Amino acid sequence: MTGKPDDGRTSVAVAAGAAVGQSVDVLEARSRVDGTIDFALNAEIPHMTHARLARSPYAHARILSIDVSAAEKLPGVVAVLTAADFERPDAPARHHGPVVRDQPVVCGTKVRFAGDPVAAVAAETEEIAAAALGLIEVVYDELPKVTTVEEALAGGAPLVHDRPPEARDRGYSDIKLAGAGGNICTRFQLRRGDVEAALAEAEVVVDRTYFSPAVQHVTMEPHVVLATYDGRKRELTVLSSTQGPFAVRDALSEMFGLPSSAVRVVVPPLGGGYGAKTYAKYEPITAALAWKAGRPVKLVLPRDEEFISITKHEATIRMRTGATRDGRLVARDVEVFFNGGAYADISPRLIKNGGYSCVGPYDIPHVRVDSYAVYTNLPPAGAYRGYGVSQAAWAYEQQMDELAELLGMDPVELRKRNLLTKGQDFATGETMHEAHWHQLLDKAAAAVEWSPDSKAARSAEGRLSGKGVAVILKSTITPSTAHAAVRLDADGAMQVFTSAVEMGQGAHTVLAQLAADAVGIPVERVHVTTPDTWYTPYDQTTSSSRTTRAMGGAVTKAARVVRERLRHLASELLEADSGDLVVADGLVSVAGVPSRSLSVAEVCYRTRTGSISGDGEVVTSGGLDPETGQGVASDHWHQGAASAEVEIDPATGKVYVRKLYAVAHAGRVINPKLARLQMHGSALFGMSHALYEELIYDNGVLTNPNLSEYSIVAMGDLPARLEVELLEEPGEAQIHGLGETVLPPVIAALGNAVANAAGVRVRRLPMTPERVLDAMEGT
Amino acid sequence: MPRLLRPETLSETLRALADGGDDTKLVAGGTAVMLMMRAGLLFPEQLVALEHVRELDYVAVEHDTVRLGALTSLRELERSAPLAAALPTLAGAVALVANHRVRGRATIGGCLCEADYASDPPAVLASLGARVRLKSLRGEREVPLTEFLVGYYETVLADDELLTEVVIPRPPRAARTTYLKYMSRSMEDRPCIGVAAYVGRDDSSRVGQVRVAVAGATATPFMLAEVTSMLDGALLEVDGCRAVGEAYQQAIEPLSDVRGSAAYKRRVTGRLVTRALEAALSSPRNGAFRL
Numbered sequence A: 001m002t003g004k005p006d007d008g009r010t011s012v013a014v015a016a017g018a019a020v021g022q023s024v025d026v027l028e029a030r031s032r033v034d035g036t037i038d039f040a041l042n043a044e045i046p047h048m049t050h051a052r053l054a055r056s057p058y059a060h061a062r063i064l065s066i067d068v069s070a071a072e073k074l075p076g077v078v079a080v081l082t083a084a085d086f087e088r089p090d091a092p093a094r095h096h097g098p099v100v101r102d103q104p105v106v107c108g109t110k111v112r113f114a115g116d117p118v119a120a121v122a123a124e125t126e127e128i129a130a131a132a133l134g135l136i137e138v139v140y141d142e143l144p145k146v147t148t149v150e151e152a153l154a155g156g157a158p159l160v161h162d163r164p165p166e167a168r169d170r171g172y173s174d175i176k177l178a179g180a181g182g183n184i185c186t187r188f189q190l191r192r193g194d195v196e197a198a199l200a201e202a203e204v205v206v207d208r209t210y211f212s213p214a215v216q217h218v219t220m221e222p223h224v225v226l227a228t229y230d231g232r233k234r235e236l237t238v239l240s241s242t243q244g245p246f247a248v249r250d251a252l253s254e255m256f257g258l259p260s261s262a263v264r265v266v267v268p269p270l271g272g273g274y275g276a277k278t279y280a281k282y283e284p285i286t287a288a289l290a291w292k293a294g295r296p297v298k299l300v301l302p303r304d305e306e307f308i309s310i311t312k313h314e315a316t317i318r319m320r321t322g323a324t325r326d327g328r329l330v331a332r333d334v335e336v337f338f339n340g341g342a343y344a345d346i347s348p349r350l351i352k353n354g355g356y357s358c359v360g361p362y363d364i365p366h367v368r369v370d371s372y373a374v375y376t377n378l379p380p381a382g383a384y385r386g387y388g389v390s391q392a393a394w395a396y397e398q399q400m401d402e403l404a405e406l407l408g409m410d411p412v413e414l415r416k417r418n419l420l421t422k423g424q425d426f427a428t429g430e431t432m433h434e435a436h437w438h439q440l441l442d443k444a445a446a447a448v449e450w451s452p453d454s455k456a457a458r459s460a461e462g463r464l465s466g467k468g469v470a471v472i473l474k475s476t477i478t479p480s481t482a483h484a485a486v487r488l489d490a491d492g493a494m495q496v497f498t499s500a501v502e503m504g505q506g507a508h509t510v511l512a513q514l515a516a517d518a519v520g521i522p523v524e525r526v527h528v529t530t531p532d533t534w535y536t537p538y539d540q541t542t543s544s545s546r547t548t549r550a551m552g553g554a555v556t557k558a559a560r561v562v563r564e565r566l567r568h569l570a571s572e573l574l575e576a577d578s579g580d581l582v583v584a585d586g587l588v589s590v591a592g593v594p595s596r597s598l599s600v601a602e603v604c605y606r607t608r609t610g611s612i613s614g615d616g617e618v619v620t621s622g623g624l625d626p627e628t629g630q631g632v633a634s635d636h637w638h639q640g641a642a643s644a645e646v647e648i649d650p651a652t653g654k655v656y657v658r659k660l661y662a663v664a665h666a667g668r669v670i671n672p673k674l675a676r677l678q679m680h681g682s683a684l685f686g687m688s689h690a691l692y693e694e695l696i697y698d699n700g701v702l703t704n705p706n707l708s709e710y711s712i713v714a715m716g717d718l719p720a721r722l723e724v725e726l727l728e729e730p731g732e733a734q735i736h737g738l739g740e741t742v743l744p745p746v747i748a749a750l751g752n753a754v755a756n757a758a759g760v761r762v763r764r765l766p767m768t769p770e771r772v773l774d775a776m777e778g779t
Numbered sequence B: 001m002p003r004l005l006r007p008e009t010l011s012e013t014l015r016a017l018a019d020g021g022d023d024t025k026l027v028a029g030g031t032a033v034m035l036m037m038r039a040g041l042l043f044p045e046q047l048v049a050l051e052h053v054r055e056l057d058y059v060a061v062e063h064d065t066v067r068l069g070a071l072t073s074l075r076e077l078e079r080s081a082p083l084a085a086a087l088p089t090l091a092g093a094v095a096l097v098a099n100h101r102v103r104g105r106a107t108i109g110g111c112l113c114e115a116d117y118a119s120d121p122p123a124v125l126a127s128l129g130a131r132v133r134l135k136s137l138r139g140e141r142e143v144p145l146t147e148f149l150v151g152y153y154e155t156v157l158a159d160d161e162l163l164t165e166v167v168i169p170r171p172p173r174a175a176r177t178t179y180l181k182y183m184s185r186s187m188e189d190r191p192c193i194g195v196a197a198y199v200g201r202d203d204s205s206r207v208g209q210v211r212v213a214v215a216g217a218t219a220t221p222f223m224l225a226e227v228t229s230m231l232d233g234a235l236l237e238v239d240g241c242r243a244v245g246e247a248y249q250q251a252i253e254p255l256s257d258v259r260g261s262a263a264y265k266r267r268v269t270g271r272l273v274t275r276a277l278e279a280a281l282s283s284p285r286n287g288a289f290r291l
């Protein structure tokens, strides 16, 4: 329970029922496997053209000239878009961005990362479009560049943006831009107590720096956009593989100066998102090209371009934690540098969440956090499953183990002395209405048979083995808004109108389960619509592990309205008070008298009802003071823990993961099977970040933009034991999202297990065999 | 789009190659060549797809040799019971290549002609003393694999030549073979370092010919014949294994790649060469092992 008054907009508590709590298969599972599902990739419309993008080979350069005349003459080329097109009086705006409008649709004066688009070609076939790229002549004047945070913040560093970028007119209320200057895009700060004094008095202080590299989402489905601009009606229709239909609508309506009703965004099921498809990404350039071409344009981003589309932030975190000899945390001072790449994207929010998350689920009286989004000449960084918490937890959960070692204390015990408990305040000053960390940590420790004297051991083959644990908290996007509508038809079937995006996570399945139980019809009779901003109600975003809770709450409320109306209609027919009627399995009956019942179809037929509609919403509020970081960071908190057992081959430094365990607080689990799959996914993402993934740049140019040079976890890497657990509550309980919760602690638990086994710590991700061996052999 | 030919026989294929010149590219399983085309590294005008050429798809286990048709898929090799009995280390190493989707398409001929330095089968075949048979309308030749592979992605194949067969001498019954595939990243990756060891042995405890080939570090499988030949007829013991490992570590000049720096590969090579020899001597079973 959140403990907040119910103003009709809060989330709902639900109990297990006919559908809720059941492991219903993902509704479109079969079509995802046999290939019949309609991904955006399969979309074709008459007169459609195909797009390819011309990109800068330089990380930072002035554009002296762009000559597209030869490309335009190539037979089959329909249109070539460059910055010059945006000088036409009726042209759309050339810049966009969810927070600051710093990202050019196509670059005009300069390019800011290797891969920045300078032109876009629409042609009859993709091959022709690709061939046309080779005919575009751009003359560049290379500029000095900054690719690391260190370079970007050095005195006299070249500026990625010559002028401070313009903030978007209607931004997000939780994002306060502050501290911009030089290559700093924005800064978040949190101030609580007196850190300097507390650190000066602390009996022990650990001061370390932790590094996470940029990695890519590698969704199976790339970014796909199919845009049609109707110049006569001044209407723009976009089919896109986006996680944020309304964010895309708003970005395009602002860019084209169209009312939002003149922009229609339709979203088929996605083949994975993980944050890569939040906010407008390739919709602006595809829509602008369609505007220029006067024909529909489809862009399917090639895999190598996926790698430069958007990344997880590289982060350098310097953290100092002070404690008493008996292991009470007294102060933490953190400087967080997120490498945002060339454009802000959603960095201003992510650095805030990643900033306060550095406190972890601990009670620390004195805290100072300064978190920066830094512009560099790298591909932009943005939302990534975990949203800054992975980087934060990599720092603070390793630091907890380092502190424990310094204190000669069991790291689990050290954590337990400091974990937040129910009713305590977090560093932002908000009260923790729910706190399950003790239980989560106990479970994680037990899963690897943790004991205070868990010491590294050597196996028969000479491998070193070790164990590690980690525990985290994660916020969810706050404030946030979700609306839904439900329509029960006279035949007893039901439509759920939602703009929540189905991206393989099973959102639509879970929404169908919630809707089915809230009305009392079988789940097979529920259909969940595809998001379409013309018809489906507003939803802020499918991200931040919020859909099951926020949209699930909105759908449940909408369905409850429908049930009330249904009972009302049936009460006269059944000669009973509507309050005495129950709806189950599609039948309305008098409570306790099952013989007095009518099917939904009969009720509708006899009352001449065509359909019964209802709507619902979940709207949360909060926000942090820009000076102190005090306020409400999150409507509720995701809580998770993980533990790991590893072995290290001392000859190679390679880490073998023997066991991974992850546990999340879930409140009410709607679909155990899908919930567990989300946890498995998170755990394997975590393992992949811990051990394999890293985008490697040379002079700002990505050197491994393919799945041969860039390694991700594969089936063969699954640990022998992969266990996940969900902490549920009995009866009616709140729903907690769990799409991301255990990703961050898995990375940190692996870090701690490696340190436990190796006897030395690798503070830089990924923990490649080479880094581990270098640390072990002191080279 | 390049033109596509689909010959059905060996002679049609050789004719197509002879007519095609250097703008013609063979496609066996296509797992390498299609990636190269997609990456824009290769722009052939004509593709000759070999999927219908059935006569080069076989595993023949004979008294003295094992012959593999060039178009036999890695999956077939991995599943061939006669091959597993005759050359367990080769069959095992093939099973460690990529994943079953790739192995289902990839052919042994394609694997050798691709000449990628980070490949497993070439090192194993080199340690076994394999030879390859090359055919063209001009005639036929057989060359040792170690001479067939000449550089990074480079072989002695002429434009009009087809690799038709791999010929592997059957090791004596008492010989020991092993392959260690060390992957520094995901388990479905190419090798960071692979070590194939062959220890010829008669029924005494003395060793005969020893060959050790290292994959993943140098352009072609790295072998130090002068070092391993010193072992010929010796009583191979732990110290000997270590000395060979050290000699390999001294001599090898690895390249750096995403799987490890040159310095790292050098260190690991020495240790794994030692380990492979020790395994070859002590393990009761010949085979390939994933590290």
Ligand SMILES: Cc1cc2nc3c(=O)[nH]c(=O)nc-3n(C[C@H](O)[C@H](O)[C@H](O)COP(=O)(O)OP(=O)(O)OC[C@H]3O[C@@H](n4cnc5c(N)ncnc54)[C@H](O)[C@@H]3O)c2cc1C
Binding pocket: B025, B026, B027, B028, B029, B030, B031, B032, B033, B034, B035, B070, B071, B096, B097, B098, B099, B102, B105, B106, B107, B108, B109, B110, B111, B112, B113, B114, B118, B119, B120, B121, B157, B161, B162, B163, B164, B188, B189, B190, B191
């Ligand atoms: C995801 C992935 C993972 C991989 N992992 C590994 C690994 O772990 N270990 C490993 O060893 N390898 C690995 N590989 C490489 C794989 O083994 C090779 O791609 C494969 O063996 C090539 O065989 P193919 O039949 O597909 O060749 P193709 O792609 O068809 O051809 C490759 C080259 O050889 C030429 N060619 C083919 N057949 C003949 C012939 N008979 N005569 C003359 N020229 C010919 C072609 O023209 C082309 O130049 C991996 C590949 C992929 C895609």
